[in-house]
Amino acid sequence: MTEFVRSLFGRRARRRWIHLILGGALAMPYVFVGQLVVGPATDSRYVFNDLPLQLLSFAVGLPLATLTAALFPLTRSLEAGAVRSLCGVDAGLLARGPARSRAAKGRAAAWFTLHLGFGGVIAGMSLAVPPFAAFLTALPLLVLFGGKQSVELPEPLEQTWVLALAPVAGVATLLALAGCAAVSGSLLARWAPALLGPTPEDRLAAAEARAADLAVRNRLARELHDSVGHALSAVTLQASAARRVLDSDPEFVREALAAIEDTTRRTVGELDAVLGVLRDGDAPGTAPAPTLAADLPGLLRRTRACGLRVTDTVGVDPDALPPVLSREAYRIVQEGLSNALKHAGDRTAVTLRIETADGHLVITVDNPVALTPSCRPGGGHGLRGVADRARLLGGTAEAGPAHGTWRLHVRLPMKGPA
Known part of the structure; x- marks a missing residue:
């Protein structure tokens, strides 16, 4: 039980959760650009209030994130630094310096897209799920002290046994959010060495740098x-x-x-x-x-x-x-x-x-x-x-x-x- 709780709320899990939320924050400008495309395309004036349209804007913005990472080689350096600090990945498994070759830029772009994709979903859930879980947890008290007329509920939720289980559902919702964040963080940490790791060209450059340093030390x-x-x-x-x-x-x-x-x-x-x-x-x-x-x-x-x-x-x-x-x-x-x-x-x-x-x-x-x-x-x-x-x-x-x-x-x- 202790291992399970640590895997969801331990220090490493919390730091990876922060890494995902940062990915969601980085995804916001691309979502706004996606809204500018989706709004006129769907003839909708209120994209922000429509969840399906928001998800569509998010899907439209992700390719722009991929293109950005491919055009700016420093993306790999910034992302590798964040992974080392927040995801607990060994620094020796990650490349140092910007991406130079086409393959390195492609891998960095793929990683950036995954980070923003997972991060946008987890960040959105982190904003929406805790208030909903808090409402479910407090629902029996609201009904008890204010009466059923104080809260507008669908008819199936007005049954007594459903109200009694509402706090359990609230806690389960929070656990589900923590589980999604932990799984997403673990997946990104596992994929990071493959996508942000050194390419053969990087290894050759590092070997040449070590040889030059050794030559100076020998001299x-x-x-x-x-x-x-x-x-x-x-x-x-x-x-x-x-x-x-x-x-x-x-x-x-x-x-x-x-x-x-x-x-x-x-x-x-x-x-x-x-x-x-x-x-x-x-x-x-x-x-x-x-x-x-x-x-x-x-x-x-x-x-x-x-x-x-x-x-x-x-x-x-x-x-x-x-x-x-x-x-x-x-x-x-x-x-x-x-x-x-x-x-x-x-x-x-x-x-x-x-x-x-x-x-x-x-x-x-x-x-x-x-x-x-x-x-x-x-x-x-x-x-x-x-x-x-x-x-x-x-x-x-x-x-x-x-x-x-x-x-x-x-x-x-x-x-x-x-």
Whole structure:
């Protein structure tokens, strides 16, 4: 019994009832237009007072509602919002945004017509049935205290047993109204995903949007890993090396502290740039991204301050490289040196070669294979980022042991794909 009452008058049923009444309110302008057609066509001056003519006006107005929904794509967005809020339909089952394709517009128009059709009937019943039910419920009292002559009733209703059953009929009428509203609301809620749900084109657009968002997130993750991750690794090793020679080599300690200061200052600027992109999709006024042309000497100097012995051979003019290639090449070199610091340890000889071959910029980083690698759990994102950068530029990246050393070998086309 409780479930039955809840299905008729529960919170969900009431909200769906409101949704239907809103549909009836939206149907009123179309009914008025229908009256302008039905009145002259039937030679009737009082369409509003004639129920059959009112129903005919309603039937004439519904096709106009269908045409309106088909012509205005935003109808789907508005109706989907109302369905999510009032009908209890999961938002994931409904499309977002206006209808673009012909099929989507047709489905939205069908839904709008159903909403206004069911809503007009239920709204009309909601206006007419409660006063009638209240009259039936109070009828025995009116007859008891005012006499039968106080109420004009048809002769069959003047019988005593009919008057006694009038309140029951009134309550049954209200229950019938609630049942019609509940069934209509349930039907609309069941049909909503089919008519207001995403079309294949909508799903494709949503997948493309998710892919674009994922690409941006991956790019930000690479930038944070390569800038902040490299800086933290370098600062940790610089501080560790300085602590070990604090008493025996003060000059090296001063150089290490200066490198730590320089590294952190540059990293704060790069972090501001990345956070600017994360907040606004752009980073106006923030520090520019480091490039091979402008920042390679500083990167080598800070890396050597960690105790790493770097032998560099640059067989190309960095200033002649395209800006995008110069920026990505810097990040790749940075990651290669960072990996050497983390996995081979300080006081290790590293060879860096940057040269051109067959129209490609070739970057090679060689360092001894660590006997006890210090790779932290969850690592490996750096090499993945290098591979992503190379692939986006149309190049290749290889990393692994080669002849007793660990080699990072990257080839980037000097003129990459658009």
